[in-house]
Amino acid sequence: xxxxxxxxxxxxxxxxxxxxxxxxxxxxxxxxxxxxxxxxxxxxxxxxxxxxxxxxxxxxxxxxxxxxxxxxxxxxxxxxxxxxxxxxxxxxxxxxxxxxxxxxxxxxxxxxxx
Amino acid sequence: xxxxxxxxxxxxxxxxxxxxxxxxxxxxxxxxxxxxxxxxxxxxxxxxxxxxxxxxxxxxxxxxxxxxxxxxxxxxxxxxxxxxxxxxxxxxxxxxxxxxxxxxxxxxxxxxxxxxxxxxxxxxxxxxxxxxxxxxxxxxxxxxxxxxxxxxxxxxxxxxxxxxxxxxxxxxxxxxxxxxxxxxxxxxxxxxxxxxxxxxxxxxxxxxxxxxxxxxxxxxxxxxxxxxxxxxxxxxxxxxxxxxxxxxxxxxxxx
Amino acid sequence: xxxxxxxxxxxxxxxxxxxxxxxxxxxxxxxxxxxxxxxxxxxxxxxxxxxxxxxxxxxxxxxxxxxxxxxxxxxxxxxxxxxx
Numbered sequence: 001x002x003x004x005x006x007x008x009x010x011x012x013x014x015x016x017x018x019x020x021x022x023x024x025x026x027x028x029x030x031x032x033x034x035x036x037x038x039x040x041x042x043x044x045x046x047x048x049x050x051x052x053x054x055x056x057x058x059x060x061x062x063x064x065x066x067x068x069x070x071x072x073x074x075x076x077x078x079x080x081x082x083x084x085x086x087x088x089x090x091x092x093x094x095x096x097x098x099x100x101x102x103x104x105x106x107x108x109x110x111x112x113x114x
Numbered sequence: 115x116x117x118x119x120x121x122x123x124x125x126x127x128x129x130x131x132x133x134x135x136x137x138x139x140x141x142x143x144x145x146x147x148x149x150x151x152x153x154x155x156x157x158x159x160x161x162x163x164x165x166x167x168x169x170x171x172x173x174x175x176x177x178x179x180x181x182x183x184x185x186x187x188x189x190x191x192x193x194x195x196x197x198x199x200x201x202x203x204x205x206x207x208x209x210x211x212x213x214x215x216x217x218x219x220x221x222x223x224x225x226x227x228x229x230x231x232x233x234x235x236x237x238x239x240x241x242x243x244x245x246x247x248x249x250x251x252x253x254x255x256x257x258x259x260x261x262x263x264x265x266x267x268x269x270x271x272x273x274x275x276x277x278x279x280x281x282x283x284x285x286x287x288x289x290x291x292x293x294x295x296x297x298x299x300x301x302x303x304x305x306x307x308x309x310x311x312x313x314x315x316x317x318x319x320x321x322x323x324x325x326x327x328x329x330x331x332x333x334x335x336x337x338x339x340x341x342x343x344x345x346x347x348x349x350x351x352x353x354x355x356x357x358x359x360x361x362x363x364x365x366x367x368x369x
Numbered sequence: 370x371x372x373x374x375x376x377x378x379x380x381x382x383x384x385x386x387x388x389x390x391x392x393x394x395x396x397x398x399x400x401x402x403x404x405x406x407x408x409x410x411x412x413x414x415x416x417x418x419x420x421x422x423x424x425x426x427x428x429x430x431x432x433x434x435x436x437x438x439x440x441x442x443x444x445x446x447x448x449x450x451x452x453x
Binding site: 019060068081093 | 122123125130133137138140141142144146147148149150151152158159160163164169170171172175176180187195197198202253254255257259260262263326348349352356359
């Protein structure tokens with residue numbers, strides 16, 4: 001079971017985030033569900049690089065021969081976390097301007113695709 | 115439920131039910147969790163600490179081995195913050211007052227003294243800790259990205275503890291924009307420096323120093339500080355733009 | 370050790386589902402913050418301290434505050450736009 005759980009957890013997070021986005025009634029709620037989808041990709045990337053009974057890839061206390069997890073995956077996820085927050089901020093600014101123009105944030109009332 | 119919303123629910127649930135067996139099949143074919151030694155990762159772990167005198171291999175990868183990726187991510191961040199500033203243009207500086215927006219029936223609690231005292235203790239500690247994390251990027255877990263986010267949330271603590279007026283006095287928008295621009299330009303200049311010395315872009319040509327010292331790693335500490343400045347300035351800019359939107363506009367046409 | 374990783378994965382799955390199912394935006398902000406906290410615990414269990422640093426600072430403090438300021442700027446946190 002544990003050999004499948006991280007992949008299923010990543011798929012679950014992406015699926016539940018997309019479900020929340022499709023059936024959302026408020027655009028700010030939609031941006032929150034987008035952050036859940038992004039967190040699914042972080043879990044997937046870090047689970048790929050994981051090795052049992054290995055330490056973090058920091059060799060300050062022990063020499064560089066000790067078993068350690070994959071550092072390349074952590075490098076990918078680290079920049080992704082901070083930049084994802086900036087993209088969420090941009091989407092929130094878009095939602096704010098939309099509310100100022102149309103006075104509502106309900107996709108049903110705004111009808112982007114009639 | 116209206117017709118459109120019911121159709122969306124039905125289509126979404128149908129799509130997820132159809133895709134669920136595909137997800138389980140992919141999960142069955144993925145390599146076993148934690149059993150497979152990563153090939154590239156173990157090579158990097160074995161060689162980079164000796165080549166770059168940096169004990170934090172993740173920071174060495176971000177700022178040295180895959181430095182061009184970090185440059186790209188840095189500019190994605192700058193572009194997102196620029197887009198945000200363009201979208202929320204107007205209502206800044208002297209046009210917006212210091213009072214929060216008045217909403218009928220909403221009670222604005224006064225600032226509690228316990229919160230103000232706690233934040234006056236926590237704020238210098240947070241700033242000092244984030245500078246420590248930035249400086250020790252190549253030694254222990256840390257680096258420019260983490261320290262920039264921590265410093266931006268330390269500025270936010272100032273807003274929570276002492277109110278909007280004193281927060282605006284400490285973070286003038288011009289200084290924050292200059293910080294972000296200098297950080298982004300610093301990243302590019304750190305990349306151009308090896309070109310002036312005859313090597314490739316972002317190649318680590320400065321003297322490597324000793325392992326476990328603050329100046330180890332050559333180009334890594336410089337790149338670290340540039341990225342930290344840019345991230346701090348960017349998040350502080352975003353917070354200034356957002357918090358200005360919550361202030362009462364002075365004229366009626368200023369929306 | 371295996372129980373810790375499995376437990377953190379299950380907590381992350383539950384909090385992710387709760388983020389999507391909390392419809393009021395003002396309440397969803399708190400769930401986003403809790404989801405960020407569980408994510409950083411999972412990252413720590415997966416031996417990634419750098420990523421846990423980033424996720425705590427960003428996902429627990431900065432992103433929820435941005436959400437809250439936008440909700441305050443649209444006056445009332447979506448009280449007029451509740452579903453059903």
